Amino acid sequence: MKLNAVIKAALFSLLPVSAVLAQEAPQYGAWVAGFGEYYKVDNDKPNSLDNFDDASGLGAELGFRFTPEWGARLEWSRLNFDSESGLNDRDGDRFGIDALHYFDQKQTYLFAGFKHQNLGENYRLVNFGLGRHWDLSQNWKLVTEAAAYYDFGQNFTDFGLKLGLAYTFGGNSASGGTPSNISSQLNEPAQTAADSDSDGVNDNQDRCANTPKGDKVDAFGCTLFDEKTVSSALDMLFAHDSHKIANPDSQQVKNFADFMQQYPDTTVTIEGHTSLVGTDAYNQALSERRAAAVKKLLVERYAISAERISTVGYGESRPLDRADNEAAHSANRRIHAQVSTTKKVKLTR
Structure with a gap:
């Protein structure tokens, strides 16, 4: 002492x-x-x-x-x-x-x-x-x-x-x-100081006033965020020897377009595929037409910038099912697209 x-x-x-x-x-x-x-x-x-x-x-x-x-x-x-x-x-x-x-x-x-x-x-x-x-x-x-x-x-x-x-x-x-x-x-123990927004950080140290209640905050009273990956996928089937889109107003198409509009910095590649029926050269061109048709739909009907969309045709090189039956041929006549991004998500207490 x-x-x-x-x-x-x-x-x-x-x-x-x-x-x-x-x-x-x-x-x-x-x-x-x-x-x-x-x-x-x-x-x-x-x-x-x-x-x-x-x-x-x-x-x-x-x-x-x-x-x-x-x-x-x-x-x-x-x-x-x-x-x-x-x-x-x-x-x-x-x-x-x-x-x-x-x-x-x-x-x-x-x-x-x-x-x-x-x-x-x-x-x-x-x-x-x-x-x-x-x-x-x-x-x-x-x-x-x-x-x-x-x-x-x-x-x-x-x-x-x-x-x-x-x-x-x-x-x-x-x-x-x-x-x-x-x-x-x-x-003596320190006296309790004012905490106007009730975030656990005293006003004299709080750099972010009026933090929403329930937010998890750092040592300076500012909301903490974490990064979360979000994505959307588009899968469409086509009739035999066709690149016509059967249902351009489907909910799946609308959801995919909404995602790209919500995240304008994203880009996507639309992949076209065919069944194993026909020649390699013909199927390659058909897969490219299918991918191009979906791009045209997103640009013209849903106002997605063409610069954000690329296309590629894989022909019959990437089948989902190699069986020689109608069910396999139907599953292989398709396009596939997936887009993802990260967004900040608030942490809560």
Whole structure:
């Protein structure tokens, strides 16, 4: 409990007056992060044994975002410094505290703070830089930062680049105000915020207002959709040695034409076929006439654009039934067409 109180007191000490007076909610309350770091050492950095070369390391941080504009964090990292001679490489710890100022309530921020670095010798640094948390999911963020570290006492400046992964938690919708309000946000459960369209996402985070009731929504209150494949098929039979359409007003034809009108980006190929009676050459031409007759029907009677319809004749090469009887011959005298597309379907709760 004492350690927790010390941490909170340290973080509050970094908050400017404008943070205390902020009136809007943070996007999230706190985060923990791990990161890797490349550290560029100033050539003038003093070392009693050898000159330092560049360093790399790993670290962790714990941060709190008190308002949309202001936050603070504690940071620790373990750095491995190479020496120019290769004989006096050093490992050392750096730890400190930063205040963070966010732009336009987004996740890009400027930061500044104090660091203590122990490499056998102690360095006390003032640092400042620019960073951003990039959304990977609702709670996971990619962390990128660039920073400068200045030692006033020994007059040198180091630079660092960080890449890390943060997990955010504890977001709430209580408005910022006095320090006592901020303290209550850290120690008490968040109050229930307004949800005007009852979709489970608070108004201050809802990007899609007035979502229809019953819709399944994402973390920002917007309706979720799934893609569904829909299709329509057309099968027609012909009399022996004929390409005349027996029933051009059949419900099957109307349904097929309605589907193509409902989905104007679709195209279709009409396949013509014949029975096994007759010569290959004659049946090939007959199958092409059958496919062309159906195309003409769809274009002239149902106003489907001719550019959306292609035809092909397969003659007797693709029979449904190879038997030599009237039932097989009748089944093979046909056309077949199928069209399909995908459409967005709302997900419901």
